[in-house]
Amino acid sequence: xxxxxxxxxxxxxxxxxxxxxxxxxxxxxxxxxxxxxxxxxxxxxxxxxxxxxxxxxxxxxxxxxxxxxxxxxxxxxxxxxxxxxxxxxxxxxxxxxxxxxxxxxxxxxxxxxxxxxxxxxxxxxxxxxxxxxxxxxxxxxxxxxxxxxxxxxxxxxxxxxxxxxxxxxxxxxxxxxxxxxxxxxxxxxxxxxxxxxxxxxxxxxxxxxxxxxxxxxxxxxxxxxxxxxxxxxxxxxxxxxxxxxxxxxxxxxxxxxxxxxxxxxxxxxxxxxxxxxxxxxxxxxxxxxxxxxxxxxxxxxxxxxxxxxxxxxxxxxxxxxxxxxxxxxxxxxxxxxxxxxxxxxxxxxxxxxxxxxxxxxxxxxxxxxxxxxxxxxxxxxxxxxxxxxxxxxxxxxxxxxxxxxxxxxxxxxxxxxxxxxxxxxxxxxxxxxxxxxxxxxxxxxxxxxxxxxxxxxxxxxxxxxxxxxxxxxxxxxxxxxxxxxxxxxxxxxxxxxxx
Amino acid sequence: xxxxxxxxxxxxxxxxxxxxxxxxxxxxxxxxxxxxxxxxxxxxxxxxxxxxxxxxxxxxxxxxxxxxxxxxxxxxxxxxxxxxxxxxxxxxxxxxxxxxxxxxxxxxxxxxxxxxxxxxxxxxxxxxxxxxxxxxxxxxxxxxxxxxxxxxxxxxxxxxxxxxxxxxxxxxxxxxxxxxxxxxxxxxxxxxxxxxxxxxxxxxxxxxxxxxxxxxxxxxxxxxxxxxxxxxxxxxxxxxxxxxxxxxxxxxxxxxxxxxxxxxxxxxxxxxxxxxxxxxxxxxxxxxxxxxxxxxxxxxxxxxxxxxxxxxxxxxxxxxxxx
Numbered sequence: 163x164x165x166x167x168x169x170x171x172x173x174x175x176x177x178x179x180x181x182x183x184x185x186x187x188x189x190x191x192x193x194x195x196x197x198x199x200x201x202x203x204x205x206x207x208x209x210x211x212x213x214x215x216x217x218x219x220x221x222x223x224x225x226x227x228x229x230x231x232x233x234x235x236x237x238x239x240x241x242x243x244x245x246x247x248x249x250x251x252x253x254x255x256x257x258x259x260x261x262x263x264x265x266x267x268x269x270x271x272x273x274x275x276x277x278x279x280x281x282x283x284x285x286x287x288x289x290x291x292x293x294x295x296x297x298x299x300x301x302x303x304x305x306x307x308x309x310x311x312x313x314x315x316x317x318x319x320x321x322x323x324x325x326x327x328x329x330x331x332x333x334x335x336x337x338x339x340x341x342x343x344x345x346x347x348x349x350x351x352x353x354x355x356x357x358x359x360x361x362x363x364x365x366x367x368x369x370x371x372x373x374x375x376x377x378x379x380x381x382x383x384x385x386x387x388x389x390x391x392x393x394x395x396x397x398x399x400x401x402x403x404x405x406x407x408x409x410x411x412x413x414x415x416x417x418x419x420x421x422x423x424x425x426x427x428x429x430x431x432x433x434x435x436x437x438x439x440x441x442x443x444x445x446x447x448x449x450x451x452x453x454x455x456x457x458x459x460x461x462x463x464x465x466x467x468x469x470x471x472x473x474x475x476x477x478x479x480x481x482x483x484x485x486x487x488x489x490x491x492x493x494x495x496x497x498x499x500x501x502x503x504x505x506x507x508x509x510x511x512x513x514x515x516x517x518x519x520x521x522x523x524x525x526x527x528x529x530x531x532x533x534x535x536x537x538x539x540x541x542x543x544x545x546x547x548x549x550x551x552x553x554x555x556x557x558x559x560x561x562x563x564x565x566x567x568x569x570x571x572x573x574x575x576x577x578x579x580x581x582x583x584x585x586x587x588x589x590x591x592x593x594x595x596x597x598x599x600x601x602x603x604x605x606x607x608x609x610x611x612x613x614x615x616x617x618x619x620x621x622x623x624x625x626x627x628x629x630x631x632x633x634x635x636x637x638x639x640x641x642x643x644x645x646x647x648x649x650x651x652x653x654x655x656x657x658x659x660x661x
Numbered sequence: 662x663x664x665x666x667x668x669x670x671x672x673x674x675x676x677x678x679x680x681x682x683x684x685x686x687x688x689x690x691x692x693x694x695x696x697x698x699x700x701x702x703x704x705x706x707x708x709x710x711x712x713x714x715x716x717x718x719x720x721x722x723x724x725x726x727x728x729x730x731x732x733x734x735x736x737x738x739x740x741x742x743x744x745x746x747x748x749x750x751x752x753x754x755x756x757x758x759x760x761x762x763x764x765x766x767x768x769x770x771x772x773x774x775x776x777x778x779x780x781x782x783x784x785x786x787x788x789x790x791x792x793x794x795x796x797x798x799x800x801x802x803x804x805x806x807x808x809x810x811x812x813x814x815x816x817x818x819x820x821x822x823x824x825x826x827x828x829x830x831x832x833x834x835x836x837x838x839x840x841x842x843x844x845x846x847x848x849x850x851x852x853x854x855x856x857x858x859x860x861x862x863x864x865x866x867x868x869x870x871x872x873x874x875x876x877x878x879x880x881x882x883x884x885x886x887x888x889x890x891x892x893x894x895x896x897x898x899x900x901x902x903x904x905x906x907x908x909x910x911x912x913x914x915x916x917x918x919x920x921x922x923x924x925x926x927x928x929x930x931x932x933x934x935x936x937x938x939x940x941x942x943x944x945x946x947x948x949x950x951x952x953x954x955x956x957x958x959x960x961x962x963x964x965x966x967x968x969x970x971x972x973x974x975x976x977x978x979x980x981x982x983x984x
Contacts, residue, residue, distance in 0.1 A: 301855070302855050302858045302859040303859050304855070304859070305856065305859060305861040306856070306861065346732070346766070346819075346820075347820075348819065348820065348846055348848060349820060349845075349846055350820055350981075351765045351819065351820030351821040351825075351846075351981050352765075352981075353766065353767075360731065360732055360735050360736055360739060360766070360768070361731060361732075361736060363731065363732035363735065363766055364730075364731050364732055430852055430854075430855035431852050431855070480855070484854065484855070484858070484875070485854075485874050485875070486852075486854055486855060488852075497706060510874075570730060570731075571729075572731075572736070611848075615845050615847075618814070618843060618845050619814050619843075619845060619861060619862060621811060621812070621843075
């Protein structure tokens with residue numbers, strides 16, 4: 163029960179007025195940067211580091227955590243309202259969320275995202291407080307072969323993001339996989355498909371691709387359709403708040419999302435994107451209203467949003483217990499710790515319990531603050547959609563461009579953004595789903611490098627993939643998920659002929 | 662947003678500069694420091710620490726930090742050489758990693774085109790094994806590498822980086838063929854650390870700071886550092902003193918654009934000399950755990966030349982650079 167005592171102790175630290183103020187500044191800043199595509203929480207923490215050098219360590223680390231959580235929240239708002247994911251982890255939210263917003267259900271979409279983030283963030287923070295030391299022992303047992311197997315599961319399940327036609331979905335996925343090959347090959351250091359352009363050596367930036375395909379592509383598409391048919395947008399249809407049915411459909415998705423997000427976020431190479439894919443496909447399979455997917459199903463917003471927030475808390479597990487930063491923001495927080503001569507790692511819990519538990523407790527508080535802050539704003543945000551379309555989309559183009567060049571000031575980046583915008587337009591025009599492109603870019607390079615690492619360690623023996631129990635289990639899950647629909651279909655046909 | 666932030670920055674800097682101006686009337690320089698990497702990494706932290714020390718010590722009136730990320734600094738150096746020629750107020754942070762990156766990326770711009778100013782800090786590479794590994798000493802690891810280099814798997818940072826080069830030099834020092842080493846690059850130190858802790862690889866190689874807390878917690882065994890023998894201490898043994906002749910340091914330095922006059926070069930070098938001696942810089946080094954390895958002027962230019970030659974040789978020998 164030491165953890166309870168320590169947590170109570172942490173709460174008293176986090177509730178000090180100065181620390182509350184830091185948490186508030188953090189969540190406000192985080193929400194603001196989460197809304198802007200391209201400017202993520204990592205950049206914000208980097209810019210604040212020299213300023214916070216003067217402050218006391220507890221306060222500034224609490225503020226950084228607030229920025230991290232706030233960023234995860236803010237990213238979903240633009241995803242839902244204007245189909246522009248502020249971060250790659252909120253891309254899946256755009257799939258259903260934006261459809262809901264266009265159907266006048268932006269209010270409930272934003273509300274389920276905010277409450278879902280709160281619920282999942284709280285579950286994950288409890289997990290962080292009580293399970294961190296055990297979870298981390300399991301997490302480091304994950305070897306390259308196990309990550310590869312996890313990617314296989316992700317690849318199989320992303321077919322849920324394909325829309326109606328698997329062929330079109332696969333085409334999109336392969337465009338993404340191809341883009342993932344661009345840049346320096348991680349394992350040999352050789353450049354691939356860079357055509358002598360030095361800016362391409364680091365590969366294609368995920369946010370540039372997502373913003374180009376989603377935001378710019380959408381703006382171009384809307385502009386091209388104006389002569390043919392005017393799409394009428396109703397900012398609000400029905401209640402602004404979630405109905406009883408919305409609650410009923412959301413709460414299970416929140417919990418399932420948290421259960422995907424937290425453990426995968428805690429893996430040293432897990433990340434926040436994969437749990438959102440897994441959550442989306444699970445909700446789609448389990449939903450009682452599968453026909454609504456693709457036209458605005460609330461579970462498709464609730465699950466992934468819960469998953470990405472839980473994953474954010476999950477990344478703090480390896481950071482605090484091992485000193486392993488597993489996301490860009492966590493890396494910045496590590497730099498923040500080191501600035502004060504603190505080394506996160508196995509000794510931090512013992513050496514500075516006040517700091518660790520203060521941070522964990524402040525996560526609860528940041529979560530609560532975000533909910534209080536965001537729910538009343540839902541009504542205001544939804545009004546964004548009442549802006550006349552030409553103005554709204556001009557604004558989106560400006561924001562998307564500013565965000566991209568702020569993150570990476572280079573003409574090549576702008577050209578890529580434009581090219582991806584045009585690609586997004588063409589894909590929309592011919593009815594190809596765009597999400598699998600981004601999925602391919604994220605998963606492809608991870609799957610490739612983990613497989614090659616696994617084979618390199620095993621001296622080229624492919625059996626390593628089946629010898630590891632984690633990997634074997636995950637591969638079996640992937641196989642079942644892949645084959646089961648066909649088998650069931652076949653059985654159905656078999657029965658039909660028998661009858 | 663970024664404009665707004667820049668504005669904030671400028672006013673903060675202006676305030677700092679005013680304070681600086683009061684302390685020394687000689688503060689006239691308006692410096693620009695480019696970190697050829699994204700915010701948060703080592704080069705960025707070095708640039709921002711320099712900004713802090715230079716303004717607080719009153720050596721410069723203002724210091725503006727810019728980030729030009731990409732390809733291990735290849736993008737940044739191209740901008741420095743092509744767009745900042747003859748600008749006596751511009752500096753760029755760089756390090757040993759850039760020497761290798763420019764070679765493996767086949768960069769059209771080389772470090773010979775810049776004006777070397779000073780080396781600031783250094784960090785030694787550490788070789789570790791999991792605490793339950795049968796390998797106890799550096800000598801034993803060297804014997805294992807000599808017996809069959811492919812069976813010893815190394816986890817470290819990106820291909821062609823300082824970790825990779827150090828692993829190749831270790832094999833060479835052990836009397837094995839460096840082209841045969843089984844080096845597994847991970848993105849960032851964190852992932853590599855997880856693989857070492859999980860016992861997925863034989864040994865890990867990276868900057869000492871990456872492993873420090875795990876070594877102290879007894880989860881990793883430190884076999885040695887790539888430091889000179891005379892720097893060895895009981896808890897930081899030197900590989901050379903342990904009988905494996907390997908010295909390499911991951912240093913960070915500043916260079917200026919080409920085409921500077923001798924006065925401009927001297928002004929920048931003087932500013933760095935004063936910064937290196939300042940209390941502000943010394944306290945930053947202590948807080949960040951960076952080792953002071955200050956060398957300026959021609960002595961640094963010579964080091965830079967030697968490091969380029971040695972790195973090219975190693976990278977060619979492991980097949981990353983074609984001769």
